[in-house]
Amino acid sequence: MSTNHDMTAIPLPATVIELRKLSDDTTLFRLRLDDAIAARRLKVIPGQFVQLSVPAGGEVPISLAALPGEDGALELCVRRVGHVTALLHTLAPGAGVAIRGPYGNGFPVTDWRGKNVLLLAGGLGIAPLRSLLHFLLRHRSDFGEITLMYGAREPAAILFKEELSELSGRRDMHLFLTVDFVSEEPPGGLVCHTGLLPGLLSGVNFTTENTVAALCGPPALYRCVVEELQGFGFPADSIFLSLERRMKCGVGLCCHCAIGELFCCTDGPVFRYADLRGVEGAL
Amino acid sequence: MAKDFLPIGSIPDFLDALATFGEVHGPLLTDDGVQVFGRIASPADLRLDYRRTLLPPKKYLLPPRETVLTYAPDSGYRPPPLPDRDIILLALHPCDLAGIAYLDMAFTSTEPDPWYRARRRRLTLIGLSCEPDEFCFCAEVGAATPGNFDLFLERTPAGFHIRTGSRRGEKILARLARLLGESEPALSSPQRCNIESAILVAVRRGETFPYSPLWDEFASRCLSCGACSLCCPTCYCFDVREYGLLDGESAERIREWDNCLFMAHGETAGGFNFRKNRRERFLYRYRHKYLGFGPTRGTLSCVGCGRCREVCPVRIDLLELFKEER
Numbered sequence: 001m002s003t004n005h006d007m008t009a010i011p012l013p014a015t016v017i018e019l020r021k022l023s024d025d026t027t028l029f030r031l032r033l034d035d036a037i038a039a040r041r042l043k044v045i046p047g048q049f050v051q052l053s054v055p056a057g058g059e060v061p062i063s064l065a066a067l068p069g070e071d072g073a074l075e076l077c078v079r080r081v082g083h084v085t086a087l088l089h090t091l092a093p094g095a096g097v098a099i100r101g102p103y104g105n106g107f108p109v110t111d112w113r114g115k116n117v118l119l120l121a122g123g124l125g126i127a128p129l130r131s132l133l134h135f136l137l138r139h140r141s142d143f144g145e146i147t148l149m150y151g152a153r154e155p156a157a158i159l160f161k162e163e164l165s166e167l168s169g170r171r172d173m174h175l176f177l178t179v180d181f182v183s184e185e186p187p188g189g190l191v192c193h194t195g196l197l198p199g200l201l202s203g204v205n206f207t208t209e210n211t212v213a214a215l216c217g218p219p220a221l222y223r224c225v226v227e228e229l230q231g232f233g234f235p236a237d238s239i240f241l242s243l244e245r246r247m248k249c250g251v252g253l254c255c256h257c258a259i260g261e262l263f264c265c266t267d268g269p270v271f272r273y274a275d276l277r278g279v280e281g282a283l
Numbered sequence: 284m285a286k287d288f289l290p291i292g293s294i295p296d297f298l299d300a301l302a303t304f305g306e307v308h309g310p311l312l313t314d315d316g317v318q319v320f321g322r323i324a325s326p327a328d329l330r331l332d333y334r335r336t337l338l339p340p341k342k343y344l345l346p347p348r349e350t351v352l353t354y355a356p357d358s359g360y361r362p363p364p365l366p367d368r369d370i371i372l373l374a375l376h377p378c379d380l381a382g383i384a385y386l387d388m389a390f391t392s393t394e395p396d397p398w399y400r401a402r403r404r405r406l407t408l409i410g411l412s413c414e415p416d417e418f419c420f421c422a423e424v425g426a427a428t429p430g431n432f433d434l435f436l437e438r439t440p441a442g443f444h445i446r447t448g449s450r451r452g453e454k455i456l457a458r459l460a461r462l463l464g465e466s467e468p469a470l471s472s473p474q475r476c477n478i479e480s481a482i483l484v485a486v487r488r489g490e491t492f493p494y495s496p497l498w499d500e501f502a503s504r505c506l507s508c509g510a511c512s513l514c515c516p517t518c519y520c521f522d523v524r525e526y527g528l529l530d531g532e533s534a535e536r537i538r539e540w541d542n543c544l545f546m547a548h549g550e551t552a553g554g555f556n557f558r559k560n561r562r563e564r565f566l567y568r569y570r571h572k573y574l575g576f577g578p579t580r581g582t583l584s585c586v587g588c589g590r591c592r593e594v595c596p597v598r599i600d601l602l603e604l605f606k607e608e609r
Contacts, residue, residue, distance in 0.1 A: 010359075010360050011352075011360055013359050053525075055354045055356075055360075055525075056525060056526075056527035056532075056533075056534035057525060057527075058523065058524060059523060059525070060552070082552040082553070085552065098360055218555075219555055219557075244551055245551060245557065246549065246550060246551045246552075248521070248522060249521075249523065251394070252577045252578055253389070253521075254521050254523065254538075254541070255520040255521075255571060255576060256520065256541070256549070258570070258571065258576040260570070261570065261575065261576055261577075262576075262577065266577055267577060280491075280493070280563075280566065281557055281558065281563055281566075281567075
């Protein structure tokens with residue numbers, strides 16, 4: 001895959017091989033690069049993103065929701081929310097798209113060896129954390145306790161339900177789910193709390209010692225969860241946030257995604273809270 | 284004595300000689316009375332006594348809109364041919380030369396942007412000394428000393444002293460030899476203030492004026508028209524868009540000037556906006572201009588040309604922030 005930091009570089013052609021509808025507005029797209037050699041060379045750090053081209057629609061930055069599969073397939077979890085993603089959602093298997101990247105720093109997983117990892121996802125924020133979780137489980141013995149806390153608006157909005165139900169049966173990690181509102185429909189056999197993520201956090205026992213926290217969610221989530229984590233004694237340099245901005249080029253040129261003096265696309269999208277504290281407009 | 288003096292009467296011949304190297308562009312006055320950089324078709328068009336053009340010369344390197352990829356179902360995404368026009372850009376003041384030096388850094392220092400690089404390689408820069416007016420402040424941002432030119436013309440009452448700044452400049456000068464006369468005695472260079480300006484002091488400290496009441500005051504008057512960024516020689520934010528063509532199958536990807544004063548600049552998919560109010564957008568512009576982002580961190584990119592101060596319809600002047608420094 002192109003590591004060329006040139007936004008005009010030709011995106012690599014890819015084909016949609018499978019769609020999995022995850023909720024009303026969110027679908028997991030499995031793509032395969034048409035060039036098998038490029039697919040094999042693909043190196044992904046969990047938390048990185050790609051620029052996805054939908055012909056005649058344009059380009060959008062999308063986090064990789066998984067590490068590349070055995071078959072070299074890439075998984076992108078995309079909500080139908082704008083012009084390009086709406087067009088993407090009309091595609092069927094076999095349709096052609098294109099990809100640049102992967103871009104950004106990703107989570108510093110090599111620095112986390114030997115540590116406990118607490119993953120906190122809100123809504124679509126589960127997408128980049130899913131690739132992180134896959135990495136942690138693939139290298140399970142390198143890490144301490146692994147805990148995933150995931151909050152969604154309502155049971156129907158919980159993404160990856162089957163996978164979560166599999167994860168809930170694993171003995172080598174903890175899984176906690178919560179929904180803001182409970183509708184009539186039960187969340188498909190999953191044990192699920194009601195309330196917001198910070199509430200879930202305060203109701204669960206976990207150690208803060210030798211633990212890092214990885215967060216991704218809608219903008220409103222960060223401030224209250226960070227506050228909660230700090231209340232538990234998490235130091236600011238053990239809290240890692242994956243942020244969203246309008247990344248047009250992905251290579252630090254178009255100047256849409258600055259956070260303080262840092263670029264979300266090249267300095268991020270994963271930041272330590274210690275580097276964001278006091279930066280106006282960061283969270 | 285060096286033969287480096289171009290008498291004012293030789294300007295037409297000078298333009299003819301330059302035209303053998305490429306299309307000559309320079310300051311001219313349009314029919315509707317706007318000072319612009321444009322094609323100099325005859326010596327009478329050239330306005331060497333101009334103060335400043337409405338748009339800076341960045342348009343020669345970053346056109347307001349350009350196609351960067353085309354898409355067709357059978358061939359996929361393909362780049363269009365790179366620009367291949369040689370342009371001689373004449374009579375750039377030191378501030379505009381400094382503006383191009385900054386763009387050179389932003390677009391070619393790490394991974395060169397192919398479009399920028401193709402245009403830049405074919406662009407010859409000829410500078411001209413200037414007389415500041417009430418809007419200029421290049422000395423205060425350290426951009427008064429001319430740099431980044433192929434040739435530079437220092438004005439005297441009878442003509443211009445020419446000096447070279449590159450191999451390309453030397454090559455052009457060699458072709459001009461027959462037009463040049465003996466040098467007049469060198470001009471005394473203008474007195475420069477040795478005291479570091481308030482702007483440079485504040486910028487070195489990474490100042491963001493977080494408690495200044497001016498941000499709210501500016502925000503209350505700003506029309507979000509974006510003129511200050513449009514006319515800035517170093518503003519280069521761009522948007523990337525893709526348009527389907529009328530055949531319903533092919534498409535064009537373009538990039539075009541964007542503007543951090545516009546509401547949409549900080550918007551993400553789904554309509555969330557990280558800079559929804561004008562105060563936030565001002566701070567963003569200030570940070571980019573004076574402190575730099577990402578790879579340009581720590582680089583002051585204001586060149587003191589005075590365009591933003593002149594064009595702002597509500598007379599917002601970011602320099603007021605620095606007055607507290609004085």
